[in-house]
Amino acid sequence: MNYRLLVVDIDGTLLGSEGGISKEDKEALAAAQRAGVKVCLSTGRALQGCHWIVDELSLDGYHIFFDGALVSGPDEELYVEPLGRGVVEEMVEFVRKNDIYLELYSATDYFVEWENWATEIHRNYFKLEPMVVDFAELGGGEKFIKGGLITRDAEEVAKAKSFRNRFDRSLRFSAARSPAYPGVEFINVLAPEVSKGKALTALASHLGVSLSEVMAIGDGTNDISLLSIAGLAVAMGNAPDEVKAVAHRVTEDVGRSGVAAAVEKFLL
Structure with a gap:
């Protein structure tokens, strides 16, 4: 399967205890983009707290914020599910x-x-x-x-x-x-209907990408809805068992650049 969209969680997946992105993860994500794969961040973080990550990885597409309540690009809110x-x-x-x-x-x-x-x-x-x-x-x-x-x-x-x-x-x-x-x-x-999985469905539809063409990497229970619908779901080695249970594959933990290991093994 050729995966066209790579969705990556941030905390515990891309960022570890030191709060930075490893050289190996940066290089792997850059290689994925050079291969024509769209890279999307998916996080519980606020949009305004992710600008430095987007810039450091040179990402210019859409990303999932607020645990799925917002899908936003550089100049566009693609999908939003606000609180009443x-x-x-x-x-x-x-x-x-x-x-x-x-x-x-x-x-x-x-x-x-x-x-x-x-x-x-x-x-x-x-x-x-x-x-x-x-x-x-x-x-x-x-x-x-x-x-x-x-x-x-x-x-x-x-x-x-x-x-x-x-x-x-x-x-x-x-x-x-x-x-x-x-x-x-x-x-x-x-809001009650919010999830990363629902946000991914909206994003994939907008991009014309089928869910079977999505590779997703995550570590937290808030990633389960995302991993459950991705064509290839990869859990981090540091993820709890309930997250690993819904994944197709398990990679290294965040301290060992698990994102890079997964991208190199399953995507490139």
Whole structure:
């Protein structure tokens, strides 16, 4: 099978504990592009936190952001599944009553009501600068694509659980970790129909690529919907067993340039 589209997760797949892209992975992705394969990033990260990765890899096509809530190219939003305005208002009311730290993301900005250790992670690792605002003052014209909860201790975990219990029927939750912060859980708060798999389906259709012509590489449970529909699904060696179970192949772990190993073995 000739694969025409390569979809690659970021954290735990392309980026390891050091937060950089290995020389081997860069070279393999460049070789894939020279061979005519379109390379697409697929991540729970915000669009605005991925510019440096796109630039470093010289990627000029579409990418999947916010765990599948947005598919965007350099000058175009191809697909977007925002949070409903009503549920955002309910979220804000709930976190204020229960003293819960919440992030809200548009396609271009990320908003918080106060700064804490989590905003420092975003600033230093994800290259995101928060806009500190009163959520009540955000106008109805702002389109929010993702909410975010971040936990690292028992109290924060309990608060996040209460939030999930409150909105379990009206929102989708997707948890992820970064090798750079193994003790921190990043919880994406999304519209109920959002998934990386659904976003990939929209992107492949737009590009005229069949899903059987897609190779996907990932490591997290939020990659399962993506891996489940790709023509060739490759799990990272550091992926949990439930992710490996849906993959066709397993590559090296992120610290051993598993992306490069997979591209060289299965694509080039």
